[in-house]
């Protein structure tokens with residue numbers, strides 16, 4: 762849907778402002794060249810965490826902690842965020858962000874390649890699995906998500922429109938094709954029921970029903 766500038770300005774009035782830890786995490790992510798989720802996407806992550814009353818969330822791609830802070834703001838106060846990151850400097854930035862939000866004790870931060878760390882996580886334990894690391898690996902993350910999600914859990918994946926490249930037939934590269942494969946795999950998989958939300962760079966949201 763095309764949205765004109767006046768409507769965008771109107772919608773902005775309804776967007777909740779970032780608190781100080783979020784603002785600082787976003788600024789540090791930008792400085793470190795870490796592509797954090799869009800603010801609208803963050804608000805949607807918090808909305809889903811709150812809607813699901815999430816106790817356990819698994820995030821693939823911690824970055825500087827910006828998306829994690831949104832989740833922590835919406836999930837159950839007794840809940841914990843498990844977040845995976847390959848880069849030690851990014852992990853440190855994120856830990857600083859979680860500390861500033863006084864949420865450090867609710868985060869399990871795991872350092873390493875996602876495909877090595879994911880097999881260590883418990884089956885059927887997660888209310889939400891959020892994908893935001895290597896786009897070419899999304900299809901492999903999907904297989905892990907099916908194991909990790911509880912029935913009725915929610916799969917979320919960012920960047921599924923990949924800045925318009927997904928629909929550009931002239932573009933073919935590892936990341937773009939990886940996201941295309943992922944989008945088709947979720948669409949064809951009867952255990953997921955969902956849609957692509959046109960928020961930020963495209964957010965896939967799908968409910969997992971193992972008996973689907």
Ligand SMILES: C[S@@+](CC[C@H](N)C(=O)[O-])C[C@H]1O[C@@H](n2cnc3c(N)ncnc32)[C@H](O)[C@@H]1O
Nearest residue numbers: 797798822823824827828846847874875893894
């Ligand atoms: C798009 S950023 C994550 C941004 C974060 N979700 C946010 O919105 O604030 C992707 C992150 O995935 C990390 N990453 C890259 N390859 C990875 C891998 N194989 N396993 C785990 N993390 C990886 C990058 O270092 C980077 O911090």
